[in-house]
Amino acid sequence: MIDPTALSEKPVLTGERIRLVQLTRRHADAFHATFLDPETRRLTGTHRDWTLPELQEWCAAAAGRPDRLDLVIEDRETGGYLGELALSQIDKDNAHGTFRISLADDATGRGIGPEAIRLLLAYAFDRVGLHRVELEVFPFNPRARRAYEKCGFEVEGRLRExxxxxxxxxxxxxxxxxxxxxRERA
Known part of the structure; x- marks a missing residue:
């Protein structure tokens, strides 16, 4: 069963090298810088040009959203911004939700993504009570696909063009x- 309070809690999830914390206004500058990177925009399919004030407002309001979880991936030692992820579009009747992640350029290729994904999936399944978590990935992003597969995701279909x-x-x-x-995959 879905716990309706679980998305309102805004947990801190701690891993071996990272910590997932609530997205706040203090993360807006780093979040914005990541989405100015053309490769990040391509890999995430981001067409929208977010201005810094728009992102500041979005980040400041994140804690008050009871229907989704927006978290920042921080380095456990330095507190540095490594990326962000979200669990949203929760279907309470069918116990599933949607997931997305975006890493800062200097966080890729280090196993940060799979560690963050595993932390969020554990929370989604064990605390929120979801049965299924879905995502979208582009075939031109094989590194992300491999990371998702390591964390238990399987390809279910293709939206053509x-x-x-x-x-x-x-x-x-x-x-x-x-x-x-x-979830136990290495």
């Missing part, structure tokens, strides 16, 4: 992880 980027159509892969399946 659902992303228009740089004058070309790209497919979108739908992946999902189920409660109790594959």
């Amino acid at each position: 659902a992303l228009y980027w740089d004058g070309e159509w790209h497919d979108v892969l739908i992946m999902a992880a189920l409660s109790g399946s594959g």
